[in-house]
Amino acid sequence: MRELSRVTLGGRELSDVLGEITGIAARAIPGAEAVSTTLIRDDKPFTAAYTGEMALTADELQYAEDGGPCIDAGRGGVVLRIDDMRSEERWPAYIARVRETEVRSSLSVPLPYQGSWIGALNVYSTQPQAFAGPESLEAGLGAAEAIAVAVANADAHAQLADQARNMRIAMESRAVIEQAKGVLMAQRHCDAEQAFEILRQASQRYNRKLREIAAGIVESTQTPQ
Numbered sequence: 455m456r457e458l459s460r461v462t463l464g465g466r467e468l469s470d471v472l473g474e475i476t477g478i479a480a481r482a483i484p485g486a487e488a489v490s491t492t493l494i495r496d497d498k499p500f501t502a503a504y505t506g507e508m509a510l511t512a513d514e515l516q517y518a519e520d521g522g523p524c525i526d527a528g529r530g531g532v533v534l535r536i537d538d539m540r541s542e543e544r545w546p547a548y549i550a551r552v553r554e555t556e557v558r559s560s561l562s563v564p565l566p567y568q569g570s571w572i573g574a575l576n577v578y579s580t581q582p583q584a585f586a587g588p589e590s591l592e593a594g595l596g597a598a599e600a601i602a603v604a605v606a607n608a609d610a611h612a613q614l615a616d617q618a619r620n621m622r623i624a625m626e627s628r629a630v631i632e633q634a635k636g637v638l639m640a641q642r643h644c645d646a647e648q649a650f651e652i653l654r655q656a657s658q659r660y661n662r663k664l665r666e667i668a669a670g671i672v673e674s675t676q677t678p679q
Contacts, residue, residue, distance in 0.1 A: 472503035472601060479575060479597035480505040485559075485584030486577045488512075491601055492524045493565075493573040499525050502573075508557060509578050515551045522548040527562035528574035533591065534562045538582040561585040563594040565602045575601060627665040634668035637675055 472491050480489040488506025490513050492499050501513045516522030522545050523534035536542050539558050542549050561577040575598040577585060585591070631653065638649035653671075657664045 469503065475597060475600050476503040476575075477505050478600075479577070479594070483561075483577050483585075483593040483597065484587060484589045485579050485581070486590075487580055487584075488578045490524075490576045490578075491565075491573065492528055492576060494525075494528045494571075497529075499528060499573065506578070508555065508580075509576060511555055512552055512557050512560065512578055513576060515555075516545075516548050519545070519547045519551070521545050523560060523562040524574045524576045527564045527576075528571055531564045531566070531571040533564065533594075535585055535591075536560045537586060540582075556580045558582045559584045561590060561594055563591070563598040565598050567602050572602065574598075627668075630665060630672055631668045634671040637671050 476489050476491050480486050483489065488504070488509035490504035490509035491502045492513060493502045494500075499513075499517055501510055504510045504513070513524055516524050523536060526532070526545075527534045536544075537559055539549060539553055539560075557578050557580065559579045559582050562574045563577075564571045565573045565575065575594055577590070577594060579585070585594075631650075634653060635646055635649040638644065638652055639646065642649070642652070644652070653664055653667055656662075656667045660667070
């Protein structure tokens, strides 16, 4: 938990942060041999970070079947543990395929996010009952919470960036429209309201955005006759 608390979130790509947290989880969770982070976007799961090819292989087998503990934990918000793949009866399609690999046990912990879930932290081992002890679940819950915080932080930064970009576009649009109104007022000897109406009618007539019409008018004043 101390190591997780020292993870820097700001100014980094989400993939880098998730990779670091997943690596910490692989070292900290008792019994872990391979760990992955599954995120679910638009109901489609994907592995955002992993340590150990065994984790990636097991994840992708579940994605191919659209069923398995990592997907169900991520969608349903429940902790799912498999003590032994050889005796497990849930998810028969996935289990039949994963038995061909070296995975014997797994633990999937949901990632909480704003009252719902966005995926799961998945822990795998070649040994049966590797995560039967409470220490594995406790460490897994801590890592899952850290991942959820990182995703929330990244989403917040993305929303702020979108808002800043939209505001900049709006300000640029307003500026060019005001310039075009000034040109029309000088050329047509009309007031500001009439100039805006000319722009609006042109936008409808040519089925183009008002900003594009305005930019064309401003540009025409800068082009040599």
